[in-house]
Each structure stands twice: as structure tokens, then as C-alpha cells.
Amino acid sequence: MFFTASPVTYRNGIIKLLPSKAKGRGAVLLDKIHQVLKGWIKGQLLGFLFITILTGAGLWILQMPLILTLALVAGLLNFVPNFGPIIAMVPAFLLGLSQGSNTAIIIVGMYTAIQVVQSAVTQPLIQKKMVSMPAALIVFGQVAMGLLGGFWGILLATPIMAIIMAVVNNLYVEEQSENK
Template sequence: MENKDPLPQINHRFVSRVWIAAGIISFIVVALLLSWKANQVFLYTLAGAIIAIYFHGFAGLIARKTKISPKWSLPLSIILSISFLFGTFFLIGARVTGEVVQFTKEVPSLVEDAKNFIEGNSNIKLIYEKIASSKIVEKASLLLGGFFNSTVGVFGDIYIVLFIGIFFTAAPDQYKTGIVKLLPADMRLQGNNLIEKIVKNLRSWLKGMLFSMFVVFVLTSIGLAILGIDLWLVLALIAGLLSFIPNFGPIISIIPAALVALSKSPSTALWVIVLYCFVQLVESNFITPLVQQELIKTPPALIIISQVFVGIWLGAWGVILATPILVIVMVLVQELYIKKQDQKQSLSK
């Protein structure tokens, strides 16, 4: 009986494994390069998906309350949302525009008043010099600069995001099915369930954030109006919009309000700061727990870490979208790792 040489078969297996390993490494390298160079595409896609989730969530609310079929509730949600935006702009747009123009004109004098106040107070001057020496302002300027110097500009970004959101809204199942089909056949059911879980968490997060932004706007506008602050409407809008960014947004919104109040008196500026701290206290202790009731529990420190990390990687847009990115990562870790480890542990007992 003739003995066959096993060496060619061994070499063939070895070469196959080398090619497989090389292919995997190449795929990882290409994926990392794309994620680094084309990170704007990821942000556009995520922002568009959030817009689509909002429209579908609003459509579901309309369908539940009015018994309208989903065929009509979805376009109705888009029409109502756009009508609300245009109606709001029509009612308060002229007032806000006037206040913004006035605020822009007053910024140089407000900054000068702030400098004079700092120079006249030795303790505050010492704190300011320490902050300036730590280059915090420089780093913040670079971070914000990344936002305004993005690939196609801010308005171009918004234009692209809106169109992506509209396409996602029109045919969400088509895109979800396409993603699921990329998975192996035995993993498609799990992949579909995972996407549904992510969408559910993002919907709950977005619903809570919109409610939180509205509460911050109302409380801030009432407080500023009581204090007799000029430009109270635009300042309250800024506070409401920036509350979309946890931790850093409320801090940024204090700056223009404090500058405007400082033009009246230092005590007024102090009261405005107290007001903003009170609103933030209410939001973080009462609103945020309501937001996270239906979400995977996320430690506050982890949100800050994710904002810093994603902000360094993706710029200011990354800071804005850091929380939904963290929500997605937490769902993936929970479903793909923690639950499987728990199942293995329960089976081993």
C-alpha cells in the first residue's frame, strides 16, 4: 500500500489559515481606517436614525390616541412636527431674532464688563488665571472649532442629516432587513432582536430628552423673566437646546446668561447662576431618573467618560451624540456579552 505524503495537505491548510488570518487583519485595518477617516458618515447615520425614531415614535403616539392607521399617522407626525416648528418660528421667531441680534451686538461690552468684574475681585481673578493657565479655554475652543469646521459645514451637516432621517423614516424596514441579511443565517433572528432592542432604548432616551429639554426651557424662562433679565427668551431657548448635551450643555448655557445678567449687576449675575444650578438640580434629580426608567442603567461617570472620549475622536458632534452612542454600546454589551455569561453561569450550576 502506497504511503501518501501528508506534507502538501498540511501546507495547504497552513496557507489557508494564513490567508484567512491576513483577510481578517486586513478587514480590521480597513474598518479602523474607515472609522477614523469617515467618522462623519457614522454621525450622519446615527443622527438620521434618531430623527426617524422620533417621527415613528410620534406617529405611534398619534395612532394610539386617535386610532388612525400607521399609513396616515406617519405622514401626519411629519406634517405636525414641521408645522409646529414653523408655527413656533412665526410666533416667537421675530422676538428671538431681535434678541439674538441685540445679544450679538452686546457681546463685546458684556465681555468687557466681565473682565472688569474679574479684575476688581482678587479671588475670582486668581481662579480665572488658574483656569486660563490650564489651557481649558484653548482646548474647549479647539473642540468647538471642530464642530464649525466639519467636512461640509454645519448647515451642510444638518441638510444631510435631515435627508438621511427622511429616507430612514420612509422605509425603515428596508434598511433593517438589509443589515440583518449581512449576518449569518443562524444569527439573523438574534440580529433582528438586537436592532429592535437598540431602537426601543433610543426611543425611550429621545422621549425623555425632549421632555427634559422642555422642562429646562420652561423653568429657565420663568426664572429669567422673574429676575427681569433682558433677552430671557433666547437665553431660555439656548438652555433648553443645550440640555440635550448632558453635563457640559448646562455649563455652557450659563455663560451667556451670566454675561447678560452681569451687565445689570454682579448680584443679578449671581442669582442667574443660582437659577441655572437649581434648574440643573431639578433636571438631574427628577427628570433624568424618569428618562432612565426604561433604559439600561448607565452610571453618570460613564456618560462623562464617553463624552470626553467620543469628543476627542469625533469632535463636537461626537459630544452631542455621545449619549446615544453610549446607549447603543450598553445594549450591545448587555445582549452580546453579559446575558451570555449569565446563561453560561446558570447552566454550570
């Protein structure tokens, strides 16, 4: 995140550590990594908007109180894979119970449906577009990183996979193409 927010400082510092022959190639690689991380953050923000808007619309249709607050909580907690959406659903469910058990059940169904669409359809497509990485690779990365790093592994899987892809493309794939 710091690298993406203030890339020049970190980029220049890392380039100073490289041998003279590698400085040019290192600068190109760091620029690519910066673009990848920027794309990932944009994708996360689009996912936030998707969840916030759909949740707000659903709660508005159900005439629930605190629509904006509940929608923002759902959008923000969407940054936390797996558990975030469940945690976001709890206050909405409890408020739904005050409206009646049918409303609470509808809220659980609505939150679940929104998350299924988000995690299975829109987020992989958004990340594929923003990070230029196949959706299957993103899912593979999340599973592998989840096994290795638990919660933090899942949370950081996509940017880590994107960085690995940028490094491999820059240092190996492009090198192989140039040697042909």
C-alpha cells in the same frame, strides 16, 4: 440618529448582511436597539423641556428681557454636556448685568441650581426610565466615554451604553437564561 429616524432602511440593510441563521435574532436585536435609541431621544427632549421651562420661569420672575430666547438657548445647549449650560448662561449673565450686578449674580445662581438639579437628579431619573438603565451605569459610562472620547464621548455615552446593554442582554444574558 439616522437609525432612529428611519429604522426600516438601516434595519433591512443590516439584516441582509447577516447569515441566514442569524437573521431572526439580528432583527430582534435591531428592534431593541431602535427602542433604546428612541427612549434616549425622548429622555433628551424631556430634559430640554425641564431646562427650558425652569429657566423661563426664573427669568420671568426676575423680569428679564428675551425670556423665551434665553430659555430656548439654555434648553438646546443642555444637549452639550458640561459646557453647554455654561455657554447658555453667558448671554443671560450679560443681560443681567444691564439690570444690575445683583441680578447678574442671581442669574448665575439660578442657572447653576437648575443645572445641578437637572444633571444630578432629573436627567439620570429620566434616562433610567426611558432607557431602562441604572443611573450609576449612566454616570460610569459618561466618565469612561469622556476619558476615551472627550467631548463626543460624553455626549454619546448614554446611547452607546444603552446599545451595549441591549446587545449584551440579547446575545448573552437571554442566551444564558435559555440554556438553564
